[in-house]
Amino acid sequence: MTTPHTSVTGNLRVPAPFNESPRDFAPGSLEATRVLKEIDRVRGQVRELPHVIDGERLPLAARTNVVAPHDHGHVLGHFSPAGEREVTAAIEAALRARPTWSRTPWWDRTAIFLRAADLVTGKYRDELLATTMLGQSKTFHQAEIDINELADFFRYNASFAAQIYDTQPQSVPGAWNQMDHRPLEGFVLAITPFNFTAIAGNLPSTPALMGNVVVWKPSEKSALSSEVVMRVFEEAGLPPGVINLVHGSGADVTAVAQQSPHLAGITFTGSTAVFRQLWKSTAANIDRYRSYPRLVGETGGKNAVIAHASADPEALVTALVRGAFEYQGQKCSAASRTYIPRSLWASVEAPLVETTANLRVGDVTQHETFVGAVIDGASVRRLEQAIERGKALDSHQLLVGGRTRSEEGWFVDPTIFQTTDPHAITMSEEFFGPLLSVYVYEDDEWDRTLRLVDQTSDYALCCSVFAGDRRAISQALDVLRDAGGMTYVNDKPTGASIGQQSFGGSRGSGTNDKTGSPLALQRWITGRFIKETFSPAHDWTYPYMGQRG
Numbered sequence: 001m002t003t004p005h006t007s008v009t010g011n012l013r014v015p016a017p018f019n020e021s022p023r024d025f026a027p028g029s030l031e032a033t034r035v036l037k038e039i040d041r042v043r044g045q046v047r048e049l050p051h052v053i054d055g056e057r058l059p060l061a062a063r064t065n066v067v068a069p070h071d072h073g074h075v076l077g078h079f080s081p082a083g084e085r086e087v088t089a090a091i092e093a094a095l096r097a098r099p100t101w102s103r104t105p106w107w108d109r110t111a112i113f114l115r116a117a118d119l120v121t122g123k124y125r126d127e128l129l130a131t132t133m134l135g136q137s138k139t140f141h142q143a144e145i146d147i148n149e150l151a152d153f154f155r156y157n158a159s160f161a162a163q164i165y166d167t168q169p170q171s172v173p174g175a176w177n178q179m180d181h182r183p184l185e186g187f188v189l190a191i192t193p194f195n196f197t198a199i200a201g202n203l204p205s206t207p208a209l210m211g212n213v214v215v216w217k218p219s220e221k222s223a224l225s226s227e228v229v230m231r232v233f234e235e236a237g238l239p240p241g242v243i244n245l246v247h248g249s250g251a252d253v254t255a256v257a258q259q260s261p262h263l264a265g266i267t268f269t270g271s272t273a274v275f276r277q278l279w280k281s282t283a284a285n286i287d288r289y290r291s292y293p294r295l296v297g298e299t300g301g302k303n304a305v306i307a308h309a310s311a312d313p314e315a316l317v318t319a320l321v322r323g324a325f326e327y328q329g330q331k332c333s334a335a336s337r338t339y340i341p342r343s344l345w346a347s348v349e350a351p352l353v354e355t356t357a358n359l360r361v362g363d364v365t366q367h368e369t370f371v372g373a374v375i376d377g378a379s380v381r382r383l384e385q386a387i388e389r390g391k392a393l394d395s396h397q398l399l400v401g402g403r404t405r406s407e408e409g410w411f412v413d414p415t416i417f418q419t420t421d422p423h424a425i426t427m428s429e430e431f432f433g434p435l436l437s438v439y440v441y442e443d444d445e446w447d448r449t450l451r452l453v454d455q456t457s458d459y460a461l462c463c464s465v466f467a468g469d470r471r472a473i474s475q476a477l478d479v480l481r482d483a484g485g486m487t488y489v490n491d492k493p494t495g496a497s498i499g500q501q502s503f504g505g506s507r508g509s510g511t512n513d514k515t516g517s518p519l520a521l522q523r524w525i526t527g528r529f530i531k532e533t534f535s536p537a538h539d540w541t542y543p544y545m546g547q548r549g
């Protein structure tokens with residue numbers, strides 16, 4: 001890296017951020033035709049997905065297959081799991097890049113990520129859509145909102161960074177107080193989940209935007225799209241070594257990273273069990289570190305939709321179908337338990353069951369498909385077990401779905417149970433798939449049911465309240481205050497937009513650092529306060545000391 005220099009004088013303003021609008025992908029439309037062509041191109045290749053360390057692509061050693069979940073016989077690429085040598089090389093590359101990158105003016109860092117946003121919505125858009133659809137089994141619409149969100153992250157984070165740097169303390173005559181928003185001392189480990197290409201790109205880029213250097217370990221199950229994201233960073237001008245990509249097992253990469261005294265933070269999105277493990281292993285190594293590593297984790301959810309008798313039944317059915325079954329229920333925000341009063345259930349049950357039964361499950365490149373495949377065979381087995389447990393319980397009645405198929409792709413039909421046991425595992429555990437449980441309560445038990453929603457699960461990510469009655473809404477907002485970092489009124493619990501609904505949950509759902517807001521960036525800086533005095537004192541005595549006797 002060359003030494004950074006300041007080429008601009010002025011209090012620069014970042015362009016106003018905006019949300020990308022999703023396109024329709026109507027059959028035969030220009031956007032659909034282009035993406036289908038790109039899908040054909042990507043399907044026709046077996047891509048090498050190398051580690052990228054200090055800007056160098058390492059040749060593959062052992063090969064792990066990357067397949068399309070809806071057509072798992074089809075190999076799309078290979079990666080080679082990182083061992084101690086590669087992770088150590090990635091850490092060393094990051095630490096070499098640090099002196100220059102951490103001194104690079106913030107507007108130069110910001111310009112790189114603004115350029116990345118335009119590459120995401122321009123040159124790389126079709127390739128990102130195609131690799132996300134094929135590698136993660138997303139429909140046109142689900143892939144489109146994911147890729148748009150990646151660009152939104154880059155643009156909004158640029159603007160949040162500018163706001164943070166603009167935050168300076170008050171000064172009084174004779175002195176100048178300054179806040180130096182320093183990056184952390186060391187490197188940040190970013191561990192990302194399979195289900196959003198946007199999250200995979202956001203987690204390593206947020207610390208990098210704030211001047212940090214990063215080792216990025218994407219999910220093995222989204223290696224295909226992660227490789228494209230890495231190329232976007234590079235083409236946008238990110239210097240070698242600032243973000244180093246290593247594929248493979250999270251446990252193996254973490255074990256090496258946690259040996260380094262320079263581990264300054266971990267940014268994780270994934271399951272609650274893994275984050276708890278990361279917290280414990282970091283604590284066990286605490287004496288090694290130069291500073292206290294920052295731990296940021298956004299994890300699982302068991303998101304409730306509670307309806308009041310005054311709710312609009314059609315809006316409720318739509319929210320349940322989209323909230324529970326879009327992207328096969330593999331969103332941390334997915335609706336997975338719902339509480340419906342008996343009077344409303346009479347008009348909700350039939351349309352909910354009928355709509356769910358008619359959702360098309362299959363190949364995501366077909367326009368009619370609403371539900372693609374779940375991510376792997378282990379997910380099918382986990383969901384199968386949950387469905388079998390539900391079927392075996394007297395308290396549960398299977399209303400629709402319940403079938404799985406694994407021959408060609410890993411498919412699980414959208415499934416709804418009705419239960420009379422509000423504490424059953426289907427009402428409390430995350431299964432991360434197209435599985436919804438309904439508990440029908442008596443209309444006069446609204447109060448008690450709100451408390452059930454609050455107390456049934458260890459998670460507190462999203463909840464939705466459906467009601468027409470304003471008092472019912474206020475009461476729900478009060479009782480459910482700690483039950484979710486995200487509360488939606490008359491809307492589904494999924495689909496937060498960057499810059500509008502900053503995302504995160506508390507309790508078992510994470511550290512609630514609110515991605516898509518300045519708070520998320522704040523975790524990757526450590527302030528240095530500078531006070532400069534213009535007329536230093538020359539007399540050490542207090543004023544009254546001269547007035548003796």
Ligand SMILES: NC(=O)c1ccc[n+]([C@@H]2O[C@H](COP(=O)([O-])OP(=O)(O)OC[C@H]3O[C@@H](n4cnc5c(N)ncnc54)[C@H](O)[C@@H]3O)[C@@H](O)[C@H]2O)c1
Nearest residue numbers: 192193194218219250251254270271274298299300301332
């Ligand atoms: N709250 C949020 O914002 C949010 C967003 C997306 C996903 N999620 C959650 O993520 C989960 C699904 O994603 P997933 O299946 O990719 O999660 P996961 O926990 O299995 O994997 C996430 C990442 O952690 C790595 N990993 C796995 N075991 C590890 C270990 N022992 N040590 C270190 N790293 C390890 C994986 O390789 C992957 O890169 C769900 O629980 C979902 O709710 C949460």
Ligand SMILES: N[C@@H](CCC=O)C(=O)O
Nearest residue numbers: 331332333494495496503
């Ligand atoms: N931010 C996404 C969820 C991310 C987790 O999977 C949403 O709001 O639906």
